[in-house]
Amino acid sequence: MYWQTGLIKSLLDPTNLIITTDVAVVIADKYPKARHHYLVLPKEDIASIFQLSKKHLPLLEELHLLARNIIEIRGESYESFQIGFHAQPSMQRLHLHVISKDFVSSCLKTKKHWNSFNTSLFITYETLYAQLSNEGHIQRLPKDIVDELLAKPLTCNQCAFVAKNMPLLKEHLQEH
Template sequence: MAAVAVVVPDAADALVSASGESEAAGRESVSPISAPTLIAAVPPTPAPTVSAPSPPGPAAHPDPIPALAESSSGVDKKCIFCKIGNKEEPTDLLHWDEQFACFKDIRPGAPHHYLVVPRKHIGNCKSLKKEHIPIVQAMVTIGKSVLLQKGIDDLADVRLGFHWPPFSSVAHLHLHVLAPASQMGLVSRMIYRANSYWFITVEQLIEKLKSLPEDSSGS
């Protein structure tokens, strides 16, 4: 920015002498005007630009692939859920990818009742270890995504969990996704009773797995 010269008059040009010693009575005597003082205006220093901090993005779940590969023993040709997950059994799949599949439960306990299973064979939730938490988290993400696709947006009114062996009907890890939980019947409320001896919620399972050493399974 170019400097601007500002003229500041000296205070002397505002003074008027009224001395009576002047030869002409009543004649006003004006003090000589001093030369104006030039002051260079300093251009203002621009304020530093402060960037607003970027909002933190959603926390990503750990990749379930390593844990899934370590935990699974391939595909069990006799397991019905292995067959469904690998499209060897005619089933309407609501979700299918490289690692997981989701489909309707044949005996629904709620208006919306889905099962999320790994495509590779994993015995049950009791056989999981601490490092398998990403598998459970990925299954939950898929289950909630399917509910949203089906128009269920109240995810607080949902029951997510696993039957604890020996109360699991199929010896292949499967997450029950039931909604709305408030519309479950009396029998279903018992079968999928939260944190009972036979049914464990996702939150309780994850806390249980977190308490295990790295090389131990649930018990």
Template sequence: MAADTEHQDSAFDSKCVFCRIASSEESGAEMLHVDDDLVCFRDIRPGAPHHYLVVPKTHVGNCKTLSKDHVQLLKNMVSVGKSVLQKNNVSDLEDIRLGFHWPPFCSIAHLHLHVLAPASQLGFLSRMIYRINSYWFITADQLIERLQANTSTS
């Protein structure tokens, strides 16, 4: 695999709902952010007053399929998530939760960042589903650190 395929595991999967949403083939999702690489929309089952998903336009697998080549993509996803929160009047960026479900606890096998705020207002079930240091959820920072630690000198 060449290094220039950083964002593309496979460009588009017609069976993937997030691929269809990102390419505007699936209606119903209100786009809160769209750029060349990423889209952001509301989660259909919100776990907090603000619950958004940041999704790559190209089909990227789940967290376990990522490598150090994906670190910049993850950082861009975090940046978009924080930006969308700020545009939606979330001013306390310390009271947020940004992360990913860890396989096999992924409902959709297309990389998607959960952006939740305020984290202090997560309900009981959401506190479990998006729990830090659990077997089923990893924060964006933890995933980036893990990928960077698994690198050899570049």
């Protein structure tokens, strides 16, 4: 099985499931980029955000409800999390990220990791839901825009600090 389809394998293993409903499951991200990093996946076989249509709005609402549930179950504050999708998904199977804003993790290693969550490469649930409601589909970002966003400086998501490299950013994040 290719790494891009790893989420499907995780979805099928009951030991990975934290919450499960008839419609979706919540699992812990195997390579968390923060102290809390969960994925909410539909049971329906939807490859990515680009296969969504208006008919999927109720499904998205269920995914968001489960995102809120895992935050509550963990005893955390909703405001301490980002909930959304990657505009440039790397894994097959639609998945909603539920990630704490601390970004303290040994798995956070590259500028690409950072910028995929801290630029407009990360589409919040609300933004994606509104776009799908209004336009009926999700548009891919042009490659030049993706490249530009991936090349952005390593700017802290909690203050104006700009790090020269990932080790300095990670050290800075520990201080927050």
